[in-house]
Amino acid sequence: MTASQPETETLVESSFGKGDFARNVLKLAGGAVLAQGITFLVAPVVSRLYTPATIGTQNVFVSLVSILSVIICLRYEYAIMLPDTDREAANIAAGSILIASLISIATAVILFWGGPGLTSLLKTPELLPYLWLVPVGLWIQGIFRVMNYWNSRSKHFGRLSVAQVVASLTTSSAQIGMGVSGQATTGSLIGSWIAGTTAYTGVLTIQALKxxxxxxxxxxxxxxxxxxxxxxQKFALIDSWGGFVNALSWQLPTLMLSSFFSQTIVGYYALSNRVITMPLTLIGNAIGQVFFQRAAELRQDPAKLSTSVRMVFRVLVALGLLPALVLTIAGKELFMIVFGSNWIEAGIYAQILGLWMFFLFTSSPLGILMPALERQEIALIMQVVILLTRIAALTIGGATHNVYIVLGIWSGTGVLVYGGWTLWNMKIAQVPLASVWAILLRYTLRALPFASILLVLKIAFHPSPWLIFCAAIGAVGGYYLFLMRQEVDLYRYLLALKDFRKVS
Incomplete structure (x- = not known):
């Protein structure tokens, strides 16, 4: 049964603020789509220029920076969104920059003395000459996070989209340029990443200062x-710990796979992880960032907040379920066609992690609700639970010396934990549990026919990888077309975006 037009309009307006939320998401998602589209288009070239081991070592570097970057400002960048006046917000921004500078300096001192031991522990001695770039990357990330949320506060989401595209172009150009010139090294990949991050930060800073x-x-x-x-101070005392624990648990597979196995295995995992989390980067992060701003506004209106959370969850489930199923069924063939036969192993990893990706995709944007409501202690407890389950999963799996078992346990525990985290956020937002199950059932029934066709084709007929690839693309495209024709609410959600270009 479909909703009437007045009911749909009311739902969209209460969820998105008369279309502002949706338009802002589209601005961020539009930039993310273009930026990730550029990255995805050059990925087949990069995967043929650089070896899995080289990509694996670079991914260890990025993991180290990523773990520390979430606390580079002690999470005060989130507080930029909350003050009533821009003057107060500017004080928070300035304090965040000062904190980022101090932490970067401290990191440089620690790595100067402890760098050799760290690279020995991670079995990446080739990373030692590049460790001095870690504090550099951290400081740039600190400025980026401040400017990111300053622009979000002023609702200049279009600036974030431009910055994403510039960063993607910079990184991709540097990677390909160095690769075709015969410099397909770890240093080239690290330098390209630094260049892209600098470009991203520079664009946001210039626009904010203007x-x-x-x-x-x-x-x-x-x-x-x-x-x-x-x-x-709760952001520093509580939320920073939650952010650090979350980042550590997120990067844990890279670091532990590096310690247990080899940089080649890390490279396979890096590519598969990048692909399966692309929906989160494209859509989830955009929704999460704009949802944070919206949730901060609706803190004093529980009814509207509940409506907004329910609609956001519905959109996430509708968009994410079938791609996760398709990846689980045909990941091996998709990776072989797109990235080359050397990366079939990465496709198998993606198949193992496919369903975990869906639960991550639906839970992560909603997790921003806790900081928006200043309930950081709940988020911290959850992040500790996630970290402990991941350590246990990776340790038990690593003891078997079988990477498939490692990833299987990781994926299974991730489904349980992120599913539980989603339900907890729904409870906080006063969304009835029956509504959650109804949404999941609704889109499962819509996605299963498309996924089943692909599964039967693969098992019963053993077609060529190219045919499976085409069938997978057709299934996803057909599913989205079906949603647009049958789901009136989602269709009107898109209509609410029609004048987004008019918003500065």
Missing amino acids: GSWRILRDGFRLPYILTGLKRY
Whole structure:
């Protein structure tokens, strides 16, 4: 049964603020789609220029930076969204930059003395000459996070889209340029990543300073900075631990696979992980960032917040379920066609992790609800649970010296944990459990026919990888077309985006 037009309009407006939420998501998602599209288009070239071992070592470097970057500002960047006045927000931004600078310096000192031991532990001695770039990358990430949320506060989401595209073009150009010139090394990949991050940060900083130079400049007044940091100290005292634990648990497979196996295995995992988390990067992060701004506005209106959370969950399930099923069924063939026969192993990893990706995709954007409601202690407890289950899964699996078992246990525990986290967020937002199950059942029934056709084709007829590839693309495209024709709410959700270009 479909909703009437007035009911649908009310739902869309209460969920998205008369289309503002949806338009802002499309701005972010549009930039993410283009940026990730560029990355995806060059990935088959990069995978043929660089070896899995080289990509694996670079991924260890990025993992180290990623773990530390989430606490580079002690999570005060999230607090930029919350003050009533821009002056107060500028004080938080200034304090975040100062904290990022101090932590970067401390990291440089620690790595100067402890770098050899770290690379020995991770079995990556070839990474030692590049460890000095870790604090550099951290500081750039700190500035990026501040400018990212400053632009989000002012609802300049279009700037974030432009920055994403510039970063993707910079990184991809550097990777290919170095690769075709015969410099397909770990250093080239690390340098390309630094260049892309710098470009991203530079665009956001320039745009922010153009419109807010005086406000940001006046924010660098120590008494006001200290007042602001004290007001939002829960971000540093509680949420920073949650962020660190989350980042550590997220990067744990890379580091433990490096320790248990080889850089080649890490390279396979890196590519599969990049592909399966692409929907999260494309859509989930965009929804999460705009949802944070929206949830902060609706903190005092539980009914509207509940409606918004329910609609966001519905969109995430509708968009994410079938791609996860297709990847689980045909990941091996998809990777062979797109990335080359050397990466078939990565496709098998993607098949193992496919369903985990779906639960991650639906839970991560909703997890931003806790900081928006200043309930960081709940998020911290959950992140500790996630970390402990991941350590247990990877340790038990690693003891078998079988990477398939490692990834299988990792995926299974991830499904349980992220499924539980989603239900908990729904409870906090006062979304009835019956609504959650109804949404899951609704889109499972819609996705299964398309997934079943692909599964029967693969098992019964043993077609060529190219035919499976075409069938997979057709299944996903047909599913989305079906949703647009049958789901009135989703169709009107897209209609609410029609004038997004008019929003600055």
